[in-house]
Amino acid sequence: xxxxxxxxxxxxxxxxxxxxxxxxxxxxxxxxxxxxxxxxxxxxxxxxxxxxxxxxxxxxxxxxxxxxxxxxxxxxxxxxxxxxxxxxxxxxxxxxxxxxxxxxxxxxxxxxxxxxxxxxxxxxxxxxxxxxxxxxxxxxxxxxxxxxxxxxxxxxxxxxxxxxxxxxxxxxxxxxxxxxxxxxxxxxxxxxxxxxxxxxxxxxxxxxxxxxxxxxxxxxxxxxxxxxxxxxxxxxxxxxxxxxxxxxxxxxxxxxxxxxxxxxxxxxxxxxxxxxxxxxxxxxxxxxxxxxxxxxxxxxxxxxxxxxxxxxxxxxxxxxxxxxxxxxxxxxxxxxxxxxxxxxxxxxxxxxxxxxxxxxxxxxxxxxxxxxxxxxxxxxxxxxxxxxxxxxxxxxxxxxxxxxxxxxxxxxxxxxxxxxxxxxxxxxxxxxxxxxxxxxxxxxxxxxxxxxxxxxxxxxxxxxxxxxxxxxxxxxxxxxxxxxxxxxxxxxxxxxxxxxxxxxxxxxxxxxxxxxxxx
Numbered sequence: 001x002x003x004x005x006x007x008x009x010x011x012x013x014x015x016x017x018x019x020x021x022x023x024x025x026x027x028x029x030x031x032x033x034x035x036x037x038x039x040x041x042x043x044x045x046x047x048x049x050x051x052x053x054x055x056x057x058x059x060x061x062x063x064x065x066x067x068x069x070x071x072x073x074x075x076x077x078x079x080x081x082x083x084x085x086x087x088x089x090x091x092x093x094x095x096x097x098x099x100x101x102x103x104x105x106x107x108x109x110x111x112x113x114x115x116x117x118x119x120x121x122x123x124x125x126x127x128x129x130x131x132x133x134x135x136x137x138x139x140x141x142x143x144x145x146x147x148x149x150x151x152x153x154x155x156x157x158x159x160x161x162x163x164x165x166x167x168x169x170x171x172x173x174x175x176x177x178x179x180x181x182x183x184x185x186x187x188x189x190x191x192x193x194x195x196x197x198x199x200x201x202x203x204x205x206x207x208x209x210x211x212x213x214x215x216x217x218x219x220x221x222x223x224x225x226x227x228x229x230x231x232x233x234x235x236x237x238x239x240x241x242x243x244x245x246x247x248x249x250x251x252x253x254x255x256x257x258x259x260x261x262x263x264x265x266x267x268x269x270x271x272x273x274x275x276x277x278x279x280x281x282x283x284x285x286x287x288x289x290x291x292x293x294x295x296x297x298x299x300x301x302x303x304x305x306x307x308x309x310x311x312x313x314x315x316x317x318x319x320x321x322x323x324x325x326x327x328x329x330x331x332x333x334x335x336x337x338x339x340x341x342x343x344x345x346x347x348x349x350x351x352x353x354x355x356x357x358x359x360x361x362x363x364x365x366x367x368x369x370x371x372x373x374x375x376x377x378x379x380x381x382x383x384x385x386x387x388x389x390x391x392x393x394x395x396x397x398x399x400x401x402x403x404x405x406x407x408x409x410x411x412x413x414x415x416x417x418x419x420x421x422x423x424x425x426x427x428x429x430x431x432x433x434x435x436x437x438x439x440x441x442x443x444x445x446x447x448x449x450x451x452x453x454x455x456x457x458x459x460x461x462x463x464x465x466x467x468x469x470x471x472x473x474x475x476x477x478x479x480x481x482x483x484x485x486x487x488x489x490x491x492x493x494x495x496x497x498x499x500x501x502x503x504x505x506x507x508x509x510x511x512x513x514x515x516x517x518x519x
Contacts, residue, residue: 171200200281342463466505
């Protein structure tokens with residue numbers, strides 16, 4: 001028999017985990033999820049957002065069309081929950097969004113910035129009229145004391161809310177903070193209190209247990225901690241802890257089954273805490289940027305942490321450089337990327353370059369393959385973005401005799417700047433990147449703009465393979481999509497011929513063979 005408990009547990013894996021999968025999950029995983037939770041002591045399952053149309057692709061569980069809710073209802077014996085983003089939904093939207101959900105879901109939660117609690121109260125009134133339970137997920141609990149109006153308005157939630165959640169958005173509060181905020185809330189409302197803990201500092205479990213100890217009525221968790229940024233309290237960890245400490249009856253076979261499928265997904269997406277997330281949590285800095293930097297770009301942790309401290313101190317980039325203003329121009333430019341083909345075909349590429357001297361230069365978009373071309377007697381330029389300063393130090397063990405020039409994105413650089421000491425006098429920044437308004441800190445954007453600055457008449461790409469393996473990670477897919485976008489933008493902006501000398505999977509990149517140019 002299940003132990004008697006005076007608190008509820010809500011699992012929000014499909015909703016919070018969508019930040020990694022764009023809210024698309026395969027059917028087999030979803031079925032395993034619902035089947036497993038039917039056997040577990042969890043009261044609510046939050047399965048996604050309901051939202052008005054957005055101007056970007058967001059998947060099934062961001063919109064939760066009715067067929068998704070109907071299927072969930074048929075598969076689950078739990079109370080079902082959806083969440084609204086307060087910033088995107090107004091009271092006049094509620095009827096169209098939620099009336100079709102009646103008899104399918106039990107609770108509607110509102111994710112909100114404390115600054116807009118007044119707006120959320122009006123939203124909640126409309127939701128209550130439709131008969132749903134209402135939860136307020138109030139973000140940034142570590143900064144609540146800075147919002148005087150918000151604290152004064154908390155008493156008004158009694159009329160419209162069933163649960164009032166403290167959300168540790170930055171993942172940096174400590175147990176003492178949890179106690180203080182619970183007391184602060186209890187002084188102002190009789191509403192049931194919830195806690196949603198992020199795991200940047202790996203305090204989500206102790207903070208959640210502290211919340212329960214001091215009167216929280218409901219706790220959020222996700223399978224394997226899957227969730228935005230560093231993620232959340234692990235559902236399996238919470239259930240295991242409560243099973244051991246309170247005798248909470250838990251079917252560990254069911255728990256293991258759902259953990260297994262999400263651990264396989266985790267191998268592709270890599271959620272969980274790391275050093276940058278720890279720094280952002282400890283300093284109450286937003287996770288959105290960190291998630292982008294960690295999951296989609298090859299930035300060093302030093303670069304990320306430098307950027308976080310720049311944010312904290314409200315300063316711009318730490319270093320301004322001389323502008324890149326080359327006196328020499330080249331009719332042909334070879335841009336070398338980091339793909340294996342730049343190494344596989346290096347003999348032919350070097351012969352091709354020698355045949356073109358002296359009207360040719362090399363731009364290394366990535367220095368990954370740069371050592372293969374160190375002996376070529378042409379001018380060479382190195383794009384210094386992301387982790388490249390550190391990579392150059394590893395590629396060229398002795399930078400004292402470095403003959404190239406380094407080119408960096410325009411100032412200020414969001415990630416801050418790291419330049420090896422030996423390259424300080426050989427490093428320059430672009431004044432702008434004018435062929436695209438986005439992705440300006442991309443290796444490819446920097447290389448293409450450098451070619452423009454060098455007055456290239458023809459650009460050859462090498463080592464832009466486009467990830468030719470059959471299975472690629474989400475990170476590789478994102479980087480591939482970025483390059484496709486940049487090639488298209490460049491060709492629209494410029495009449496300069498652009499082609500690849502080595503095999504590529506990029507659909508909008510013309511291909512020639514380096515071997516066709518050789519005698």
